[in-house]
Structures are given as C-alpha cells and as structure tokens.
Amino acid sequence: MLAQFNFPTTILFGTEALGVFGGRVAERHGNGPMLLVTDEGLVRAGIADRVRRVLEAAGVKVELFAEVHPNPVEADVVAGARRYRDTGCTGIVGLGGGSPLDAAKVVAVLATHEGSLLDFDAMRGGDARITSALAPVYAIPTTAGTGSEVGRSAVVIAEATKRKTIVFHPTLMPRIAVLAPELTVGLPPHLTAATGFDALTHAVEAYLSVGYHPMADAIALGAIELVVAHLPTAVADGADLEARGHMLVAATMGATAFQKGLGVVHSLAHPLSTRYGTHHGLANALLLPGALAWQLAHERASFTDDLLARYRRIARILDPGASADDLPRLLADFRRRVGITETLAETGATHDDVPALADEAYDDPCHRENPITLSRDDLAAIYRSLLDATG
Structure with a gap:
C-alpha cells in the first residue's frame, strides 16, 4: 500500500494576521504588482480596499480585479488572466468566499498557459497540461466554508x-492563507449557516470517504467538533470573533481533510449550483442528511462495520448517546438549529429535472470516493426522495 500526505500551505491566523500579510508578500514579490481577485460585494463593503491598503503599506502595488460572479464562469477567469498579463503582475491575492478564491487559482493557470478552461479540466486529463510555473496565489477567505484557501483544486x-469544471494541480495550493476573523463579521446569518454547513459537509464526507488517510480522518473529526460547537454562536452573534475564528479554522481543516476525498453529496450539489444558482453551501445542507439517510435505508447491506462505526462517531459529536442510524436525523436537527429550513424543491428543482440532474451528478467525480458505490439510478432516487421531503 502507498499513501501520500501533503499539508504545505502557510496559515496566518488571528486578528493580527492581515497586518503581517503585507510584509510577507513584500518579502517574496518586492513591489509587485499583485492582482487582487475579488467581487463587487467586497469592494462595496470596503474589505477589498482594506486589503489593498495593507499591501500598499508594505510597498506592494495592487491591481484590482473585482469581476468575479457567484458560481464563477469562464468569462470571469479569462478576463482576470488577461488583466494579470496586461498589468505585469507577479502574483495573485484571492479575497472572498469560494468563488473569488477558486477564480484566483484558475486565473493563475490561464495567465501562464495557453488554452481554454476545458483544456485544464481534471476529468479530461487537464492536470497534465499544467506544465509551467503558475502565478503564485495567496488567499484571504471572508467566509468560513469552502476552505479553498488550502485546496489544490478550483471549480469554474x-x-x-x-457545467462546473474542476481544475486540479498540487501547485494550485495558495502559498499563504490569511484567516482573519474580523473579515467575516459582516456575513449575514443565513450565509454564515450555509457556508458553515459547507465546512461541515467537507469534514463529514472526508471522514466517510474511501481510502487510507489517518491524518485527514483526525482533522475531519476535529472540524466537525468545531462546527457543532461554534456555528450556532456565529449565526446568532456575527460579531463574536471567537466563534468566527473557530469557524475559519474548521473550514480550513475540512478542506485539508478532503484531500482524502469527498462523496455523493458534492456530486449531487454541483448541478444545483449550475442549473439554479443555488449557493453551494446551501445545496450541501439540503442534501447531506437525506443522502446519508437514503444510503442507510437502501444500501444497508453494503455498509461495513468500519463505516457504521464512522457514522456512529460523527453522530456522537452531536449527541453522545447516538447510534449510527441517528446521524441523518441529528444533522437535520442541527441544520434547523442554525436556521436552514429550505427544501430541495425550493431551489427550483422538479421531478422532471431529475434525469438531467442525475446525469450531471453521475459525471461529477466526487461520488467515486463515496464509501457506498452508487449508480446513476441511485442518484436519481436520492433526488426524488428529497424532492418529496417536506423539511
């Protein structure tokens, strides 16, 4: 057996992290310039200007690119790569939630390689086409969910x-991730809950996924414990820096853990974002309890003793006396506790959409690391069961 483990990103954490960051960039890039990849919301909120000032105070010039949309599209990253080249930038700072951070990584690829986005699609062998040195990427998350600040992949x-295209390469990992809790206090409760459930789903799926990675397993369990302990507080009191900080760490841990793998929930979630614009974290929240419940109900014979023990261990973080079978209900209860009450039908999905959704989900690679092997028909059945659910 061969297993390989990698955890290379430098992480700066705390209320002083952002202030230190400018000097770290200056040490590596001199006066730059750096391309600051973000979105208009963070420009309007003044957060982009705050980061710009930190970099400029350290002598680093900044070029602003704020044309990233939620669920970023190819045109966003093509324009960003063009701006990078035209302005002679030497590195990229991604600022925001998962969309700007993922966009920053793909800009790093397109700015240094010829070709379109699909040329670098990991499912088409695109990682082999990433042969030149990439533009260095630095990441400053303003949500606690995706963990893209420590990830080797990006989705555009x-x-x-x-469809969502996954670009993957080990050198896509940001050089430095800045976890500054104060940058997340303006996130409204519903987005705090949705992004927090994204972090939770990463950790749950990583812990349950196939493969041998004891470090990832331990990190995933730690992330689940942090989310369960601190997400309700972060939702109820967005100014609580302690809760916000714990959630940033949980998101980073969840993404670190999922280098082991994800699972069927992510495959089911991705089409909801591309087709209906559903926030990725919300999609995961709507799917996670039901997808686990469906597998327990319909694929119980495929569950190993180890998998049942893993379900039970997660369940007991939520309720010390719980069994493996309690996990879906406990996750649904926790979802309601943080204010997520929507149903799958409220995304706009209908029973008529299920065949196309199942096709797209089956083509998504995440479910290949699910602990239970599921067919296209199984994925369709999970969608249907959740469309019939009332909450």
Missing part, C-alpha cells in the same frame, strides 16, 4: 458545457 463553470 465552463462556457461550452454549462
């Missing part, structure tokens, strides 16, 4: 297919 919707 391709123009030709209208």
